[in-house]
Amino acid sequence: MRVRTIVVILAAAIGLGVLTGRFVLPARSSGGSGTPQDAAPSAPGRESPGRESPGQESPGREPTAHESPGTGSPAPQPATGPMTEEHLLEVTTFEEAGITGHIRVRDRVGDGRYANAACAGEKTLGETLGGPEAHFRGFLQTAYADATDPTLAVDIEDQVAREVAADAGSATLAENFAERLLLEEVPCQNEPATHWVYGPTQTIDVAPGITASWMGLYDGDLNTTGTAPQDQEPCGGIAILRNGSHYGVLEVNACLDTATMTRVVRTAVTRL
Numbered sequence: 001m002r003v004r005t006i007v008v009i010l011a012a013a014i015g016l017g018v019l020t021g022r023f024v025l026p027a028r029s030s031g032g033s034g035t036p037q038d039a040a041p042s043a044p045g046r047e048s049p050g051r052e053s054p055g056q057e058s059p060g061r062e063p064t065a066h067e068s069p070g071t072g073s074p075a076p077q078p079a080t081g082p083m084t085e086e087h088l089l090e091v092t093t094f095e096e097a098g099i100t101g102h103i104r105v106r107d108r109v110g111d112g113r114y115a116n117a118a119c120a121g122e123k124t125l126g127e128t129l130g131g132p133e134a135h136f137r138g139f140l141q142t143a144y145a146d147a148t149d150p151t152l153a154v155d156i157e158d159q160v161a162r163e164v165a166a167d168a169g170s171a172t173l174a175e176n177f178a179e180r181l182l183l184e185e186v187p188c189q190n191e192p193a194t195h196w197v198y199g200p201t202q203t204i205d206v207a208p209g210i211t212a213s214w215m216g217l218y219d220g221d222l223n224t225t226g227t228a229p230q231d232q233e234p235c236g237g238i239a240i241l242r243n244g245s246h247y248g249v250l251e252v253n254a255c256l257d258t259a260t261m262t263r264v265v266r267t268a269v270t271r272l
Contacts (some may be wrong), residue, residue, distance in 0.1 A: 001138045004060065004245050012100065012182065013249055019073070021189050023180060025128055026166060032206060039084045039194060041045075048110055048138060050078065050235055052235075057068050061108035062204055064098075066183060072177040074204075075207045076206060076207050076210055076243075076270050077168075077207075078171060078207070078209035078210055078243060078245075079206070079243045079244035079245060080213055080245055081167070081245075082167055083134070083135050083165055083166050083167040085107060085135060085137070086133075086271075087135075087162050087165060087246060087263075087271055088165060088267055088271065088272075089135045089137070089139075089161070089250070089267065089268050090105075091103045091105060091139065093267050094139060094160055094161065094254065094264070094270075095266055097254070097256055097260050097263065098256075098260065099103050099160055099254055101141050101145060102141065103136060103139050103141055103160055104139070104140045104141070104142070104143065105138070105139060105140075106138040106140060106145055106150040106151045107135070107136065107138075107149060107151070107261070108135075108149070109133055109134070109135055109136070109139050110134060110136070111124045111125055111126040111134065111135070111193050111207030112124050112125065112134075112136060112149055112164075113149070113250050114128070114134070114164040114181075115124075115164075115181065115184065115185065115189055115238065115249045115251065116185065116188065116238060116251065117189040118188065118189060119185045119188040119198075120181075120185065121184075123223075125129075125164060125166070127183075129180065129181075129258070131168060131177065131178050132167065133166065133168075134164050134165060134166035134218050134248075135163075135164070135166065136149070136151045136153030136162070136163075136164050137151060137162070137163045137164075138150065138152055138153070138161075138162045139147045139159070139160035139162065140153045140158055140159060140160065141153075141158045141159075141160060142154070142155065142158035144158070144195075145190060145197070154203055156253060159253040159255045160206070160234075160244060160252075160253060161250065161251060161252045161253060161262055161264075162250075162251045162253075163248060163250045163251075163268065164248055164249045165241065165247065165249075165272060166247065166248070167245050167246055167249030168245050168246070169245060171209055171244050171245050172247050173245070174242050174245045174247040175242060176260065177242075177247045178213075178240050178241070178242040179183070179248045180200070181240045181247070182213050182240040182247060185198065185233060185240070186201070186240055188215075188239055189201075189227065189228070190226055190227055191223060191226060192222070192225055193225065193226055194224075194256050195220050195223060195224045196217060196218065196219055196220050196239065197217075197220075197221065197223045197226075197227060197228050197252070198215040198216065198217060198218075198228065198238070198247075199214070199215050199216040199217075199218060199220050199228035199234055201214070201215055202215070202216075202227065202262070203256075204212050204262065204265055204266050204269065205267060206266060206270050209242075209243070209244050209260070210242070210243045210269060210270065210272075211269065212239050212241045212242070212265050212266070212268070212269040213238070213239065213240050214238065214239035214250075214261060214262075214265045215237050215238055215239075216233075216234020216235070216236070216237040216258060217227070217230065217234055217235055217236050217237045218234055218235065218260060219235060219236070233257040233258055234256075234257065234261065235255040235256070236251075236252040236253050236254055236261070237252055237256075237261055238252070239252075239261075239265045239268065239269075241265075241268055241272050242269070242272075243269055243270070246272045247272075248272055249269075250265065250268050252264065
């Protein structure tokens with residue numbers, strides 16, 4: 001009798017399920033390796049919104065107008081206002097470039113020779129541009145400096161580099177000054193064979209209004225045709241810098257190759 005009663009009850013339950021479209025099933029065991037009951041499975045191949053894998057960027061993401069390409073950091077803004085020593089290169093730049101030995105920094109403000117005299121002539125910056133006083137910084141590996149200009153070593157072999165920079169008062173005037181300074185150096189890209197010579201002009205564009213042009217220096221034994229060889233590395237060089245209303249000249253006497261010169265010049269124009 002008890003068995004028949006159970007059968008009747010089950011039959012009634014099934015009938016009601018068919019009519020209502022709902023069945024009451026036993027609860028699933030919490031054991032096993034299946035997906036937990038309280039967690040909805042995530043869609044295949046997707047990560048949680050807003051997360052990125054370490055070392056990766058979101059697909060298709062482009063730097064904004066205010067970011068440096070490839071870094072995601074804010075792009076440098078063109079300089080405005082007075083020139084200060086904070087805008088000039090520091091010793092660490094040359095240490096990172098591989099220069100060994102103690103480097104002394106010598107600063108002064110005023111007027112004076114500003115570039116390679118063999119190209120620009122024995123002129124002062126004021127005589128060439130008529131601009132305001134400039135900041136001069138010399139990087140020396142000696143205690144013996146020129147008596148009239150402490151940013152210059154007595155022996156050129158002890159001169160690592162020298163930077164001269166000033167504020168033109170406006171970005172337009174700084175661009176004009178930079179172009180004029182560059183044109184003074186261009187003739188030294190053609191020299192008689194066996195004479196030192198500058199290589200082709202290389203341009204570094206950091207951001208709008210922040211740019212540099214530099215030329216590598218090649219010793220006379222590499223100059224066999226009157227111009228710089230294409231298959232050799234330079235040994236330092238000269239750069240013309242422009243950052244907003246600031247402009248400058250960087251002479252590198254240390255024997256740095258193309259890749260290292262590019263890094264040093266980029267650092268210099270970005271700081272400027």
